[in-house]
Structures are given as structure tokens and as C-alpha cells.
Amino acid sequence: MDQKLIVSPSPHISGDYSIRKLMMHVVIALIPAFLVSVWFFGYAAILVTAVSVASCVLFEYIIQRFVMKVKPTIDDGSAVVTGVLLAFNVPANLPVWIIILGALVAIGIAKMSFGGLGNNPFNPALVARVFLLISFPVQMTTWPLPKGFDTKYADAITGATPLGILKEGIRNGSSVIDLLHTPAMPDYQQLFIGNMGGSLGEIAAGALLLGFIYLLWKRVITWHIPVTIVFTVAVFTSVLWLINPNRYADPLFHVLTGGLLLGAIYMATDYVTSPMTVRGMIIYAIGIGIVTVVIRVWGAYPEGVSFAILFMNAFVPLINRYIKPGRFGEEVHHA
């Protein structure tokens, strides 16, 4: 026999998942929400997303090539996903230099300084978002109103997000029931399609759900984290609403606003920063749901999803350490 045979331990075949394919699926899942955003915010949405993705990829390349001195792995697509998610989490009229700074924080501080993909404890896009929110509170909370391609990038007509209107109104002593019926407040149908002020990618509930179905179909993520977060928020806000509908908004309003779906489906499910077992995922997701509502209802910010996810990210190592999967053989039979 003249051929040399390869000898290696089993298994000898592997599935067709790769990091690149998984990341590509996430990007595909975000396309509907991106299109809705372009529809409502015009060219601004395209510009902000393009700059964010390009600078995330570039920073990753530069840091890997010249600082860490390793082979750059930008082709795995993880920086592209971070770029898209960062863009989705900022207003569509954010100045370009601020987005670039955000990309540097996301890739340089939140991801690479911990060793790169797989090692970062906190979601990079959210770290950058919160950094920008604290550093540039005015620019980060000046929301362009959805005017389609008439939306001016530089001096757009701006307004508040639904949650912002609510928080401001409650502070001024108005009843929530009245606030939900002011002309500035979109109705539920508008909220579902995304006709409201808000971050670039968070507005389109329907499109985000479409992407969720795609991610489930391609088995990129499981339902546990998103469904548990939304369920927790719905239950918690229902209780408050039933106690006093004059002080607390209804659960549907909470679920459709403030980037809850964007956070639950695309940010909280980030592989690296979420738990490894189903039981762990449920605990983590309940935590995110509770903290989100607490911040929204009693906190200083109108919106709480980003903080809630980062807060629960911090517990993930602990959850992984103590929450174990159900082992085979533990189940008592009832035969």
C-alpha cells in the first residue's frame, strides 16, 4: 500500500456549523429590522450602520495585527455582528465620530482587552452603548422622529421615545392612562411596525420577531432566553398594571418599547456572555426581566434593558459554576 493513512481518534465527521456561519445567520436575522429602520430613518440608518460595522472590523484587525500580534480573525464575522448591534443601539442621527469612538470601546475595551472572542465577560456592543450614554447623554438621547427618507441626518426633527414620554409625564404628575393617549404617543399597531422614536434597530418589533424565527429555524439560538425575558417583563408589569393602571403602563406597551425585543433576542443571547445550561439561561433571563422593569419603573433612566443585560452578564460565571445541566440518570422513573 503506497497511500499514507490518517489516524486520529473518533469522531471522524463534523457538523456544518462554523463561527462564521453562525455570525452570518445573526446578520441575516437582523436584515428585516434594518430595512424597517431605513424606511423610517432614511439614509441616516445606512450611514450609521456602515460606519459602525467598518470601524468595528477595522479596530479588531488593527488590534490583533499590531497590538496582540496574532493572526487577525476578522473573517469569523463576530466584529461585524458587534458593529451591527452597536448601530442598532444608538439614535440614527448620531454623529459619526461618536460612533467610531463607540466601536473603539466595544472592540478595544470590551472585547480585545479580555483576550478577544470567547473571553469577554460583557456584551461588547452594550458596553459601548452604555459608555456613550453616560459620556454623551445629549447626543445619545436625541431621537430623530421617523420621517422616512426626508429625515435629515444633521438636524433631524427630534422627539422622545415612548418610554421617555412616559417617564417625563409621570414626573410631571400625569396619569399613565392619559399619557398613553396623547397625540405624541404611537398606538400599538404603530409600535409593532416600528413607527416611533428610538434607537436605530430597536423600533421594529415585528421585524425583530421575524429574525427571531429565522434564528430558531437555523438553530443559532434556543427560545429559552428571549421568551423568558419577555415573559418575566410581561408578568411583572401585569402585576403593577393591575395594581394601579394610572401609575403603571400595561405589559404590551412594555414589551413593544424600549428595545426589549432587540435586547432579549439579539443581545442577551450573545453566546460568550450568556450561561451554558438551559437552567442557567432561565435564571439569567428572569434576572434581566426583573432588573429591566425595576429600572424602567423606579430608576432614573426611562429604559433599562442594556443595564439589565450587563448586570446579569456579571453573574454568568457564577451561574455556570453552580447551575449544572440535568444529568442522565438523575431522573426518578415513574414506570
Place this chain on the structure above:
Amino acid sequence: MLKTFKKGGIHPEENKLTAGKKIRVLPVPEMVHIPVIQHLGMPARPIVKKGDKVKTGQLIAEADGFVSAGVHSPVSGTVSKVDLMMDAGGYRKMTISIQTAGDEWMEEIDRSPGHKPDINIQPEEILKKIAMAGIVGLGGATFPTHVKLTIPRGRKAESVIINGVECEPFLTSDHALMLEKGPEIFTGIKILMKLLGVKQAFVGIEANKPDAIKLFRDLAMRHIGIAVVPLRVKYPQGGEKQLIKAITGREVPSGKLPIDVGTVVVNVGTTYAIYEAVQKNKPLIERVVTVTGKKLANPGNFLVRIGTPVEKLLEAAGGLPQNTGKILYGGPMMGKALPSTDIPVGKGCSGILVMPLEESRRREMKVCIRCSKCVQVCPMGLEPYLLMAMSERAMFDRMENEKIMDCIECGSCSYICPSDRPLLDYIRLGKSEVNKIIRSRK
């Protein structure tokens, strides 16, 4: 709803290229090599020496102790060598080589072609015959069958489960045997039921073999207490613990045996070997082997004498294709990669799979992105990513608590990993280290 196990599992491409192909009898080779250990337990002791004449079916190495299995000559001829030779595992083992001359069988073996359905011997005698025939688990684990069928004192079997799942991609030897030897396998099941004193037998067959399910259902109508259970196509459905879970709903606890939940699992090939041993006095000297691969000219299912070099099987299947990268002894999920084609077929060899070079190389390992897919697919509810990380860092003392010894080495974790990490390699390393720790405590 088809039955299956609950935790984990994967769906690799089935690639059953040889499904439905008739079993072809491979001609007796000029030379056979029979390792004295083809089972789990103590090696058998050779009782022949160079120059001895042997007949087909003659005992050539006897079992050494209870957990061991005798080895019989698969051919007639002259012993040419008793020496160390490399086996499928890549280790040099004591091996008896026989130069074939004719095919003269031992007189007591009944070679008549007919099916003998009447069982007229007692359980003790059945067990003795199985032990004498050198039968081991033919599904691949090769545990001596008479040991498995000896129920420990104080335990009681309530049912016997016949494993006709064949969940490994590519393999079809059990499938072919079920289609051609159905009545004989049913007699084998009756023998097992009599031996174990059970009233209930289940035959588990994956739903991708509808012809075998139909045939076995028809046969089951004529037998009391035998039920055919179609199972969902999912790997590792044929794992002993997974199969028991699917059929009875019971989970064998960590470190326990099937008998602890009142059952015994026997592979269909083994069941057929039991039939032949008990009804026809025939020891285990041949078995059905699937010889397959996408590039093979003539893949098929072959009836092969134990000890036949793999090379002969490949010749019968159309010769080794150009650009072969790997030859597997067994299926793609749990099979062993052979270092050469001189290696003989052993009792546990259910298939020979030829893989082209482009599918043989492992992909480069990337970082763990903590996607948790390995945790999701593990059928034992373990955390492969964690076990690998601990193994890399030599944290062996913590791995026992993480239930590493429960790993059945099915390979689902390495298969699914999007970063192509060799999870099972590191888990095996960890298992052997943890095993040392456990042994040192005793």
C-alpha cells in the same frame, strides 16, 4: 410520535449507501490473523502452537477466567505463527495466524441451512453454550455476552431489549441481517427470554429501516411477548442507556448497569450469534460487515470470517479508491482509524468505512465561543466544554464531580462544535486520569 431519548443527540447525515443490499459471502482468505483478545476483559490463552492443524470452529484460545471469551478458528488449516501483531486499536496483541487449507468444519457444528425454531434445552445449558461459543457484544463494545447474561444475585430482569437501532451513519450490517435472518433472530430472542426468565422483549429499530420494522412486526405477531418499537432517527439512539430510556422511560443511574433498572440489552447481531451457538453449535467465527464509502466502486454487506485482513474486504468492494485519507474500523462517529489494511476483522467490527482525503483531515481548532451547543447535544447531560477546559489545565480532581466517568464517548460534542474543538479527545484524557485517581483510592 416515535419514541426516543430526551437529552441531547445529533442528526448526522445518514449515508446508508448499502441499505437494502444483500449479504454477500466473502471467500475464505488464504491467511487469517486472530487476536486472542477481541473483547473487554482478560485475553484468552492460546492452546495451539505453530504447526498445529486446526478445523473451522475449533477452539484455539480458551477464556481466562469469567470475564473473558474463548476464540475459535474461523478456517481450517495450519497455525503458522503465534506472535504479537497490531490490531485495530493500534496496539500489538498476541495473535494466532492460520494458513488456510480447504474448509473442514468441526463435526458437531450443524451446517444445514434450515431454521431450527424449537428450543429444548434448559437455561443453564443455554448460558454454557453461549460462553463456549466465544460470543461477545457485536455492536462494537465486545463485552463477553455470557457475563452480561449472568444476572447478579438479588437482581431480576423484567425485560430484554434487542438493539436493532444501528444509529451510526453508513453502517447497515445489522439492517441486512434483520432482513435476511428475521426468523432466526426471533428464535434468538426466545432463547434470551427463556434464559433470563422474562416474559417481555422489545426490539428497538430506528425509523429509517421501515422494511425491517415491517418484517419484524409481522414476525412479532406470531410470538407472544415480543414487541417491535420504531425509534426516532437520532444519534446515539443505539447507546445502551439511551435505548433503555427510549423504550422503558427509565434512566440507568450513574455508574449502574441496565439490570439495575430491570433490563438487559443485546444487539441483533449478537442475538443471531446466540441462535447459531445454541441451535447449531456454531461458535462465533464469522459476522456481517458493511464495507462502504462514498468513493467505493462496489460497497456492500459481507459475511466475513473473523481474522480476514481488511484488505480482502476492500478488494471485494471494488478496491481502495485513489485519494483515500482514512480507513475506519466501525462507523464515522465511534470507529477507529486504521493505520494499515493488514489489520484483521475482529468480532466487534460492524463496518469498514473508506473516507476520501478531503474529508479525513481535521479542521483547525478555533477558540471556544461558549455557544453551549456541546452541552445541548450531550446525551448524558454533561458539559463537554468545561471538561475539556479542566483537562487542558490538568484539574483532574474536579472532573469526577462533573461526572466525567458518565461520558459514553459518542462524539456528539466534537461533531457539533462550530469551532472544531477536539472536545472528546480531551475528555478521554481526563477519563483515563480520573480512572487512575479512582483506582488509587481502592
